[in-house]
Amino acid sequence: MEQTQLDKFRIWFDDYVAGFYGGDETVNANIKLKDDHSHRTCKEMLYLAGELGLDENQKLISETIALLHDVGRFEQFVKYRMYSDAQSVDHCLLGLEVLEKNQVLDEIELQEKLLIQKAIEYHGRKELPPGLDGQCLLLSKLIRDADKLDAYYVVMKYYKQYRENPQNFKLGLELPDEPGYSAGVVNELMSGRCVDNRKVRKLNDLKLSLLGWVYDVNFTSALKRIKQCGYLEKLLVFLPIDEDTEKIREKILGYVNFRIEHDGK
Numbered sequence: 345m346e347q348t349q350l351d352k353f354r355i356w357f358d359d360y361v362a363g364f365y366g367g368d369e370t371v372n373a374n375i376k377l378k379d380d381h382s383h384r385t386c387k388e389m390l391y392l393a394g395e396l397g398l399d400e401n402q403k404l405i406s407e408t409i410a411l412l413h414d415v416g417r418f419e420q421f422v423k424y425r426m427y428s429d430a431q432s433v434d435h436c437l438l439g440l441e442v443l444e445k446n447q448v449l450d451e452i453e454l455q456e457k458l459l460i461q462k463a464i465e466y467h468g469r470k471e472l473p474p475g476l477d478g479q480c481l482l483l484s485k486l487i488r489d490a491d492k493l494d495a496y497y498v499v500m501k502y503y504k505q506y507r508e509n510p511q512n513f514k515l516g517l518e519l520p521d522e523p524g525y526s527a528g529v530v531n532e533l534m535s536g537r538c539v540d541n542r543k544v545r546k547l548n549d550l551k552l553s554l555l556g557w558v559y560d561v562n563f564t565s566a567l568k569r570i571k572q573c574g575y576l577e578k579l580l581v582f583l584p585i586d587e588d589t590e591k592i593r594e595k596i597l598g599y600v601n602f603r604i605e606h607d608g609k
């Protein structure tokens with residue numbers, strides 16, 4: 345891949361997204377959320393690519409994946425007014441359709457186009473499909489980590505805004521903000537597992553499930569970044585303090601520290 349091709353993708357992306365902004369404030373806020381997320385994910389991706397010592401071509405492909413991974417989100421929100429794939433459409437597959445329809449990736453080598461498509465397709469799945477290897481596995485793991493890094497940044501920012509000014513909060517929380525949390529969520533985290541989305545019933549469950557993402561982080565470099573930014577501690581501030589959440593704090597922070605000390609990159 346060439347730098348000029350990535351430059352073209354950026355121009356196409358900005359132009360494509362610009363078409364979704366209009367007179368509806370709620371739509372604009374949600375489009376901006378994913379617009380900004382896509383650009384910031386590029387930065388997280390480059391950070392990880394640098395830490396892992398990827399070559400220039402791999403970096404260009406990685407950044408393209410990061411820029412385009414959520415390209416399906418815009419049409420998804422405008423059509424369904426939500427980001428829940430379960431209740432609307434698989435935004436990863438929708439993104440691939442958008443790219444095909446607009447012939448965005450047609451100028452790059454077929455092998456590289458396939459790698460980009462696969463990484464986009466798999467980025468939102470609960471788990472990567474078995475049997476992936478080589479570049480496809482590497483790039484699919486990278487986008488999942490880069491996406492999580494920026495998602496932590498985003499939720500922290502929005503939880504803060506929501507706490508400070510709940511009346512003016514324009515982005516749908518999609519879950520009831522009730523006291524307490526579900527016992528099933530605690531059990532999953534204490535067993536070292538990511539929380540199954542079906543167990544997430546209220547906002548606090550969602551916050552807890554975000555702590556559990558660390559179990560699904562592929563690269564220690566991403567865990568180091570999560571630690572440096574203090575995302576887990578910041579998330580814990582938005583949760584009730586009790587015996588369960590104290591245990592979870594110990595378990596999650598202990599897990600991250602263990603991997604940072606014992607794993608490679």
Ligand SMILES: [Fe+2]
Binds near residue numbers: 413414435467468
């Ligand atoms: Fe996504």
